[in-house]
Amino acid sequence: MDKIIIVGGEKLRGDVQISGAKNASLPVMVSALLAPGWSTFLNVPNLVDIKTIKKLLRNLGAKIEGEGTVRINTEDISKCEAPYDLVKTMRASVLVLGPLVARMGVARVSLPGGCAIGARPVNLHIKALQDLGAEVELKDGYVEAKARRLKGATIYFDIPTVTGTENIMMAACLADGTTLLKNAAMEPEVVNLANVLNGMGAKVTGAGTDIIRIDGVEKMHPVEAAVIPDRIEAGTFMIAVGMAGGDVRIMGCEPVHVEALTMKLRDAGMEITPFDGGIRTVAKKKIKSIDITTLPYPGFPTDLQAQMMALMSVANGLSVITETVFENRFMHVSELMRMGADILIHGNSAMVKGIPKLKGAPVMATDLRASASLILAGLAAEGKTELSRVYHIDRGYQEIEKKFSAIGANIKRVSG
């Protein structure tokens, strides 16, 4: 299995190009299920999760071509099932549930089960689909849903769920009548999906606010559309500059999407300057400790919590990091502590006491964002860090070691 080896201490300098967003590509690619014919999606990152969604769509009968620019044709759907082995490798596979029921009248999707960062149920997806008139049964670990035609309804999400909002927004596009999604997720990826759906002939308004209105249409048509830049990848590089020091231009990202992080990094003493085409990120001084609470967008993203904790572990002072989105997202703590970090967990908060320097160590990735935090820790640590189980990082970061190495880090991948 591959490992990533980092020798810490190099400052980061130069330009890094941000890829398309994984979390936007997945629903956007799935949306092709609603619009028979060839759709074309631009700026799709080259990641393991993208391969998984392609496999799932092909399994349903879709034809798919290309990398980066991906063409998908869902004219002939021969199966309406997302099997357990695909859903358990990637929970976002559940996104096919809504579109399949809306277009085919039936879907059978495996329940994902727990994952490293918490229980992560899909009860809100299911409840909303029932509100749209689908009959839903749980059988042999699968959600089985059917509906002759879904019917528009007002749906209230108890929690603003990102993939839940996307799933039901897609389903409602082909429903009879108007659907209102209340307490909807406001993430930029939801807006990206709504724009793609509208390009396919859907009538979606309000995406990006907490109330989304969908007026059902009879039919949708293929589209050519682009995926937004990955705000989590951009944020990871911004935090990396804080950890290693230096001056890096994060190219091709959308500054508004990382505003919550920008404000926090400025409070921590970094210089963050958006310009046309990216964000210049400079760290000259010792980082000051700041407190963080994760929240749904536009709050501070949970997907940057682990990376921020790595940064706070070498900051000046005490930081309190509170995780409110997932109940078990502190798996990186014990690995950071192996590198010398001083962290105490109390409930859903972590008290991080900054130390002058982390020390390189063999560490193990436990989930996607946790692995990113360990790479950042390695960049700032004294000596060598060896990260194993790097398949987690390959799910969501395109060639992360090449991107870091191009801006001056001493990092390489070894297979073994």
Ligand code: UD1
């Ligand atoms: C998406 C992102 C993930 C990110 C997360 C939160 C994708 C592919 N993944 O995941 O990277 O970390 O948003 O920003 O876009 N919940 C329920 N019942 C449900 C659905 C969710 O209780 O039916 C809970 C979850 O357990 C969690 C919270 O709602 O506590 C938010 O989760 P959600 O927004 O649904 O996360 P995902 O869409 O799975």
